[in-house]
Amino acid sequence: YKGALLEVPEELILTSSKKGIINPLIYNPFIEKKAVTLSFDNAKRTNKTLTKVLPGGIKESVMMTLESSDNKNLLLKYSLKGTPWNGKIMVPVTYALRIPGKPSDTPQFILNKSDQVVDLYAHEPTNTHLLWQGPNDLSGKVWLSKNDSALSIKVLVNDDTHLQPHTSDKLYKGDGLQLGIQIPGQNGFWEFGFAQSEGGKPMTRIFRSPAGFEKNGVLHLKTNSTRNGLLYTIEIPLTTLRWNATSHNNLSFNILINDNDEGTRESWIVLTPGMGKTKNSDQFKRLIFNE
Numbered sequence: 001y002k003g004a005l006l007e008v009p010e011e012l013i014l015t016s017s018k019k020g021i022i023n024p025l026i027y028n029p030f031i032e033k034k035a036v037t038l039s040f041d042n043a044k045r046t047n048k049t050l051t052k053v054l055p056g057g058i059k060e061s062v063m064m065t066l067e068s069s070d071n072k073n074l075l076l077k078y079s080l081k082g083t084p085w086n087g088k089i090m091v092p093v094t095y096a097l098r099i100p101g102k103p104s105d106t107p108q109f110i111l112n113k114s115d116q117v118v119d120l121y122a123h124e125p126t127n128t129h130l131l132w133q134g135p136n137d138l139s140g141k142v143w144l145s146k147n148d149s150a151l152s153i154k155v156l157v158n159d160d161t162h163l164q165p166h167t168s169d170k171l172y173k174g175d176g177l178q179l180g181i182q183i184p185g186q187n188g189f190w191e192f193g194f195a196q197s198e199g200g201k202p203m204t205r206i207f208r209s210p211a212g213f214e215k216n217g218v219l220h221l222k223t224n225s226t227r228n229g230l231l232y233t234i235e236i237p238l239t240t241l242r243w244n245a246t247s248h249n250n251l252s253f254n255i256l257i258n259d260n261d262e263g264t265r266e267s268w269i270v271l272t273p274g275m276g277k278t279k280n281s282d283q284f285k286r287l288i289f290n291e
Contacts, residue, residue, distance in 0.1 A: 014066070015098045021065050023062065027064060031056040048063055110142075119132055142271075148184065150236060156232075161261045167203060171194075178279060180275050182252035202221040251286075253287050
């Protein structure tokens with residue numbers, strides 16, 4: 001989103017507190033100094049108007065703090081005092097979940113609702129016994145955290161029958177996890193597989209990588225059967241994701257839990273659309289990590 005006088009980020013990321021910061025670049029193309037004015041036309045409780053005097057030929061970043069907005073997009077107007085130059089740019093707004101830097105006792109996500117389930121045998125009357133029967137049939141809790149070297153994910157899966165006869169690229173056909181991660185600036189998303197074999201061996205796989213990246217890298221997985229279900233403890237090094245978390249403290253995330261009770265992939269439960277039937281990271285959940 002570029003104008004003759006203004007450049008702004010492609011999106012403004014707001015958390016549940018509806019607070020965010022945007023840093024537009026403003027430009028004075030004249031020789032003499034001019035005052036550039038920016039204003040949000042449809043934002044609430046923000047420094048809605050900002051005026052900055054710029055020397056001639058200078059481009060400079062300014063900070064505007066947004067305290068609250070109920071809009072999916074914000075209209076940013078700009079003008080150059082003493083000239084007819086003015087215009088407006090629509091700034092897309094994305095709402096994100098803030099993830100604490102340290103592991104939390106409370107899961108960030110719970111997958112246990114029927115609208116999160118895709119039943120592959122929903123239209124086959126002879127296989128109604130394979131349909132999702134509720135949280136005791138298949139459900140999950142998800143915890144995320146990040147440190148300087150890795151993204152950590154714990155998933156507790158409640159599945160009435162564990163069956164994983166597959167390996168490598170076929171892991172998704174048995175019980176296990178698929179994780180989707182979109183790193184800002186990368187063309188495409190990472191898709192990982194995590195599972196436990198029938199013999200209790202942890203198994204990992206990189207199903208998909210962004211354009212320009214090989215499907216390689218280290219993945220760490222520990223599995224542990226508990227009275228509440230099968231616990232997956234995952235660490236994905238930031239180097240595997242090629243993620244410079246210093247420059248970008250956010251990513252888009254999705255998780256899908258597969259269910260195989262009778263030797264066939266019968267259903268899955270998923271956090272958001274974008275995995276399973278389709279591959280679209282625009283539908284993933286945006287996360288911001290505390291430093």
